[in-house]
Amino acid sequence: MKRAIISDIHGNFEALTVVMADIAARGVESIFCLGDIIGYGPNPVDCLDTVRKKCQRTILGNHDQAALFDPDGFNPLALQAIYWTRAQIENGPGSDEDFDQRWGFLGDLPPRFLDGEFLFVHGSPREPTNEYVFPEDSYDDRKMTALFGRFERYCFQGHTHIPGIFFEDRTFMSPEESDQTDSDDTRLGRPRTYTIQLPDSRAMINVGSVGQPRDGNPRSCYVILDTEERTVMYVRLEYDVQKTRQKIYAIEDLDNMLGDRLLTGR
Ligand SMILES: [Fe+2]
Helix, strand or coil, X not given: XXXXXXXXXXXXXXXXXXXXHHHHCCCCCEEEECCCCCCCCCCHHHHHHHHHHHCCEECCCHHHHHHHCCCCCCCHHHHHHHHHXXXXXXXXXXXXXXXXXXHHHHXXXXXXXEECCEEEECCCCCCCCCCCCCHHHHHCHHHHHHHHCCCCCEEEECCCCCCEEXXXXXXXXXXXXCXXXXXXXXCCCCCEEEEEECCCCCEXXXXXXXXXXXXXXXXXXXXXXXXXXXXXXXXXXXCCHHHHHHHHHCCCCCCHHHHHHHHHCC
C-alpha cells in the first residue's frame, strides 16, 4: 500500500497544487495531512478546501488550532498572519454552508491518528500539536528516550519543516543522506526523490513541509510511505515560488519576510 503524507502547507497554494499533481501521478491509495494547512501563506481557503476534499485523514496543527482559538506562544509576525488567516476563512468565498464546512472541518481535526504500527501527529508523540523535534535533538538522550517511549513502531510528524528520520540509535538521517536518490536529474521541474528504508526498530519520520521548507532547500517536500517495500520516499518539487512571494507582498498583514524565506527555504 502506498500512502502520500503531506504537512505544513501554510496557505501556499502553488506548492500544494504541484504536490497534489505529483501525488496523483504516483498511484497512491490515500493521502494523509499532518496539519498546519493554514497560517503564513496567502491562500488559506484554497488550501483548506483542497485538503478537505483530497485527504483521507488530517491531523490538527498548531496554526490550525490558532485559527480556531486564541493563539498561544506565537511571535507577532505569526500572530498577525493568523488573525488575517482567520478573517479569510470567516469572509471566504462561498455560502454560509461553505463557511460552516471549513470551520467544522478545522474544529474536528484530531491531534493524533493511529493506524496499526503507524502513528500520525503534527508535532511529537508526546505533545502531538506543539512539541518540536529538531535534528539536533537526536543528541538529547533524555528527550529522545521520552519520545521513543511514546509510540510502538513508527511515528510520522511535521511541525519543524525539516525533513528526515530519527532512528532509535539516536541518529538522524536527512533525505539527502539516502543512498537511493535520483537527485542527479536536475532538469527544471523534475522531482527529486530520496528513498530511505524503514528500520526494524522504532523511528520518527519528519515528512518536511509542502509550503514553507526550512532545511535550506526551497523545493516543496512530502513523502510516500510504501508499506510493502517498507520504504519512505521523500519527494522534492519545484513550484512557482515567485508567484507565492508576490501574493504575500501584496497582502499588508503578511510580512514580506514570509515571502522572502520561501526563496531560500529558511
Ligand atoms: Fe508549521
